[in-house]
Structures are given as structure tokens and as C-alpha cells.
Amino acid sequence: MSETLITGLSLGAVYALVALGFVVVFKASEVLNFAHGSFVIAGAYVTARTHELLGFYGAVLAGIAAAAVLALVVERLLVRPIRDAPVISLAIMTIGVEVILNTELIRRIGVDIMPLGQPWGADAVSILGSNVPVNRIVAVIVAVIVIGAFLLVFRFSPWGVAMRAAAEDRETAELLGLNLGRISMVAWLIAGILAGVAAIFLTGAPTPGLAPTLAAVVLRAFPAALIGGLDSVPGALVGGLIVGMTEAYAVAFQSELEFLGRGIGEVMPFLVMIIVLVIRPQGLFGRKETARV
Amino acid sequence: MLKVSDLSVTYGNTLPALRGVSLEVPAGGSVALLGSNGAGKTTLLRAVSNTLRRHRGKAVSGSITFDGEELLRLDTAAIVGRNVVQVPEGRRIFGRLTVEENLRVGGMRSGGREAARARDHVYELFPRLKERRTQRGQLLSGGEQQMLAIGRALMAGPRLLMLDEPSLGLAPKIVSQVAEVVRAINAAGTAILIIEQNANMALGVADYAYVLERGQVSLDGDSARLKQTDEIKHLYLGHSSDEGGAPAPSLVGKSLGPWKEGR
Numbered sequence: 001m002s003e004t005l006i007t008g009l010s011l012g013a014v015y016a017l018v019a020l021g022f023v024v025v026f027k028a029s030e031v032l033n034f035a036h037g038s039f040v041i042a043g044a045y046v047t048a049r050t051h052e053l054l055g056f057y058g059a060v061l062a063g064i065a066a067a068a069v070l071a072l073v074v075e076r077l078l079v080r081p082i083r084d085a086p087v088i089s090l091a092i093m094t095i096g097v098e099v100i101l102n103t104e105l106i107r108r109i110g111v112d113i114m115p116l117g118q119p120w121g122a123d124a125v126s127i128l129g130s131n132v133p134v135n136r137i138v139a140v141i142v143a144v145i146v147i148g149a150f151l152l153v154f155r156f157s158p159w160g161v162a163m164r165a166a167a168e169d170r171e172t173a174e175l176l177g178l179n180l181g182r183i184s185m186v187a188w189l190i191a192g193i194l195a196g197v198a199a200i201f202l203t204g205a206p207t208p209g210l211a212p213t214l215a216a217v218v219l220r221a222f223p224a225a226l227i228g229g230l231d232s233v234p235g236a237l238v239g240g241l242i243v244g245m246t247e248a249y250a251v252a253f254q255s256e257l258e259f260l261g262r263g264i265g266e267v268m269p270f271l272v273m274i275i276v277l278v279i280r281p282q283g284l285f286g287r288k289e290t291a292r293v
Numbered sequence: 294m295l296k297v298s299d300l301s302v303t304y305g306n307t308l309p310a311l312r313g314v315s316l317e318v319p320a321g322g323s324v325a326l327l328g329s330n331g332a333g334k335t336t337l338l339r340a341v342s343n344t345l346r347r348h349r350g351k352a353v354s355g356s357i358t359f360d361g362e363e364l365l366r367l368d369t370a371a372i373v374g375r376n377v378v379q380v381p382e383g384r385r386i387f388g389r390l391t392v393e394e395n396l397r398v399g400g401m402r403s404g405g406r407e408a409a410r411a412r413d414h415v416y417e418l419f420p421r422l423k424e425r426r427t428q429r430g431q432l433l434s435g436g437e438q439q440m441l442a443i444g445r446a447l448m449a450g451p452r453l454l455m456l457d458e459p460s461l462g463l464a465p466k467i468v469s470q471v472a473e474v475v476r477a478i479n480a481a482g483t484a485i486l487i488i489e490q491n492a493n494m495a496l497g498v499a500d501y502a503y504v505l506e507r508g509q510v511s512l513d514g515d516s517a518r519l520k521q522t523d524e525i526k527h528l529y530l531g532h533s534s535d536e537g538g539a540p541a542p543s544l545v546g547k548s549l550g551p552w553k554e555g556r
Binding site for chain 2: 158161162164165168169171172173174175176177178179
């Protein structure tokens with residue numbers, strides 16, 4: 001059973017990386033960025049395309065850079081010029097961006113499954129008597145380090161403090177001389193980097209490589225962000241873990257859950273999201289929108 | 294230093310909030326802007342800091358210059374960069390940030406050493422904030438929050454400090470402490486523009502005052518002289534200058550009747 005636990009932890013940590021990017025962008029720029037999933041796919045695509053040329057680690061850097069640059073381009077060229085548009089218009093625009101980017105990326109991937117060239121490949125190690133892919137273990141370790149680094153930046157760096165202030169009260173932050181545009185830009189950049197890191201592990205073992213199905217996998221990070229609360233960083237981490245665990249256990253107990261239909265693992269995160277939102281509309285850690293007194 | 298000339302502002306393209314307002318804050322001076330609710334006081338500060346757009350407002354004519362430079366063309370951050378800093382109405386401290394982080398946000402535009410010096414100065418001015426520096430802003434009392442809001446603005450090294458209703462919702466004792474602090478800041482060389490409904494407090498702090506009524510300056514003069522005028526006494530200081538229920542002293546453009554401004 002420890003295999004399911006590690007699978008859940010590992011998936012959860014990677015979903016948390018993706019959800020974190022979504023939440024940070026929302027906090028810093030008030031944009032629900034549904035194009036975030038495309039950043040993951042773009043990162044994976046660039047890593048897969050370049051790993052033979054640059055070697056795996058060079059390709060990882062290229063993939064992360066590609067995801068980060070894509071995030072910056074979307075922010076500067078598409079979001080910034082219409083930042084005064086209603087929140088819902090911006091959100092729907094990002095859905096459009098997602099559809100366009102994914103269509104093109106999936107066309108490029110084609111019917112192939114593109115390996116990313118992870119040096120650990122499909123190796124597995126035995127832990128407490130069960131076989132666990134090395135990819136899962138590396139994912140947990142890397143995710144914990146990256147999330148830890150992010151939390152330090154979020155808590156102590158000038159950007160982190162400025163970003164939390166702006167998330168709380170944008171007008172007052174501006175009255176103190178903060179540049180909201182720059183805060184937003186850094187947030188998108190960080191979200192892109194997190195997406196690029198997540199891409200490496202979402203395409204590794206036991207998945208054979210980058211395939212068009214990645215789009216559906218990445219989609220499960222959105223319920224993670226909603227479960228935790230859209231404006232909460234700890235929420236993104238907990239939400240990611242909940243989604244990862246739910247998925248891992250639903251797959252492990254697939255045979256017992258067969259009466260619910262096949263593929264229950266894939267819909268489970270969305271079921272959990274609906275249940276959480278019915279009970280707590282603002283998510284587990286989200287703050288209820290209250291009128292300023 | 295700050296010169297507002299013939300400024301008119303409208304909200305949503307139709308609702309006039311300021312009509313041809315002119316006023317001046319000399320270097321190192323202290324000026325009060327009095328007026329009742331809806332007179333346009335906050336609108337004037339929004340215009341100076343260029344945050345009107347957030348409220349669907351627009352300066353339709355006139356100019357606001359600081360040391361000769363037009364502020365209407367600069368964005369809010371750049372105006373803070375010219376050391377024109379505002380303490381917004383209702384304090385608006387960041388409740389989820391600690392006291393120290395709140396101050397850090399205020400000092401973010403200046404360098405590390407400069408910010409550290411500014412912070413020491415703020416802690417000297419408000420020892421209470423130093424005691425509570427690791428606590429979240431939302432745990433402070435109203436008076437402490439006002440101290441933090443002023444301290445946070447001081448972190449930006451203002452040459453002109455604008456305060457929007459600093460006495461709002463505070464106990465009388467705290468109000469006089471705030472007044473004292475503002476006087477001290479002014480004495481140290483920072484020019485002050487203070488907005489108040491509490492005329493007593495504002496006239497105690499400022500050398501010169503303007504009265505804003507329905508978007509226009511209806512009265513201005515030295516604080517000491519204004520305090521003696523019947524209009525101020527009657528309207529803002531709570532003295533009753535007349536006996537036997539005589540009509541209120543007249544004010545420019547005054548009209549009593551059904552509320553009809555607005556849409």
C-alpha cells in the first residue's frame with residue numbers, strides 16, 4: 001500500500017506546483033489564468049524536443065525557460081493591455097489562449113509519445129516491499145525543495161512582501177509607491193517556472209512520455225487550487241495533495257469502485273472539488289470576500 | 294510646493310466632484326482642508342496621487358504641480374517617487390502583514406540602509422509600534438493602526454504628507470496624540486496637507502485652511518482667523534454663535550432642499 005501512498009504524495013506535490021502558479025498569478029494580478037495548463041505542456045514539449053541536443057538537464061532548463069517566457073508573453077501582450085477589463089472577461093480570454101496553445105502543441109506532438117529523456121527513465125526501487133518508480137521519488141524531493149524555496153521568497157523577499165500587500169489592498173499598495181505591473185510580471189514568471197518544473201514529472205514514469213493526454217492531467221490542478229482556496233498559498237499545497245491522494249487511491253481501488261464506471265481516478269478530483277465547494281464555497285483556506293468597512 | 298490650479302474632477306463622466314478648485318501648500322507648510330461628507334476632500338487627494346481612474350473619476354481641467362512638475366501626467370508610483378505620499382482614509386493598513394512588513398512596504402522604494410534609518414525613526418516616533426512589530430496589523434487597536442498608517446507613509450520619506458481624516462473613529466485622547474505627531478512631523482520639515490471633518494483638530498495642526506463645499510472652495514485663510522469666523526464655529530466646532538434659533542450663518546452657494554445632486 002505504500003506504493004499508493006507514494007504515488008499520491010508525488011502526484012500531489014506536482015499538482016501543488018501547478019496549483020501554486022495558478023494561485024500566485026491570481027493573487028498578484030487578479031487574473032484566473034486558465035492558460036496555465038498550456039505553460040506546463042509547452043515546458044514539456046520544449047524539454048522533449050531539446051533533450052537529445054542539450055542533454056537532459058540542459059533540456060530541463062530550456063523547458064523551464066520556455067514556460068516562463070510564454071507566461072511573460074501572455075501577461076505582457078494579452079493580459080496587461082486589458083487589465084481593467086472585468087475579471088470574467090480576462091478569465092475567458094485565458095481560456096481562449098489555452099485552447100489555441102493546446103491545439104497547436106498537441107498538433108505538434110501528434111500521435112507520438114515523446115520521451116523527455118529523464119536519466120532515471122522507468123527505473124523503480126523497492127520500498128517496503130512495493131515497486132515505486134524513481135520518477136515519483138525525484139518528483140517529491142524536487143517539489144519539496146522548489147516549494148520550500150518559493151515559500152521563503154514569498155515570506156521574506158521584497159517581492160513576496162510587496163505581493164502580499166498588493167493582494168490585500170491594491171490601491172493602498174499603489175499609494176505607497178509599489179509598481180503593481182512589476183509585481184504581476186514577477187508572479188507570472190514564477191508561475192511559468194513552477195509549470196516548467198511540474199512538466200518534467202508529469203511526463204515521467206509510469207507515464208511513457210509527453211502525449212496529448214497531458215492536457216487532461218494538467219486540468220486536475222485547477223480543482224486543486226479551488227479546493228485549497230484560490231487566494232491561498234497553503235491552500236494550493238493542501239489542495240494539490242488532496243487531489244493527488246484522491247487520484248492515487250481511486251486508481252488503486254479501481255476494481256472495487258468499478259460500479260462507478262471506469263476511469264474514476266480521473267474524475268475523482270472534480271467530485272472532491274464539488275463536495276468541498278458545496279460545503280465551503282471559498283475553498284478550505286480561502287478567505288470569504290467581505291466588503292471593506 | 295504643491296499647487297492645485299482650477300482643478301475640476303468628474304466621476305463617470307457626468308458627476309462633478311470638484312469645480313475649479315485652487316489651493317497651495319507651501320514648502321514646509323501645513324494646510325488643512327475642511328468640509329463635510331461629500332464635499333470633495335478625498336477626491337482632491339485622489340487627484341494629487343492620481344488614483345482617480347480606480348474610482349472612474351477624471352480630472353477634466355486644471356493642473357496639479359509639485360515643484361513645478363505636472364502630477365496629473367505621472368502615475369501613482371512615480372508621484373510617491375517625488376516624495377508626495379498619502380495616508381489614506383480609514384488607515385487601510387495591511388491586516389495580514391506584520392507591523393514590520395507594513396513598514397517595509399512603505400520603504401520599498403528606498404535603499405536598504407535608507408529604509409532601515411527611516412524605520413528606526415518611525416519606531417522612535419511610535420515606540421508602541423516597535424513593541425508590536427511582529428504582530429499582524431489586524432490585531433492593533435484603532436489608534437495603533439493610525440500610527441502604523443502614518444509610520445508606513447513616513448517610510449517613503451515624504452516631503453509632502455497628505456492625511457485623509459486621520460481622526461476618523463478614534464477616541465478624543467488618541468485624536469490629540471495624532472495631532473501632536475502630525476505637528477512634530479511638520480516641525481521636522483515635512484509639508485502637511487490634512488483633510489478633516491474634525492475642524493478643531495485640523496485647525497490645531499495647520500497654519501492655513503481651506504473649506505470645501507460641494508466641490509468648491511468656499512472659504513480660506515489663516516487657521517487662527519478661520520477659527521473665529523461664525524461659519525466655522527457653527528458648522529464644525531460645535532459652538533452656537535446665535536441665540537434663539539436664528540438661521541445658520543450663510544455659506545457660499547448654500548441651499549437647503551431635497552437632495553438632488555447625483556444621478
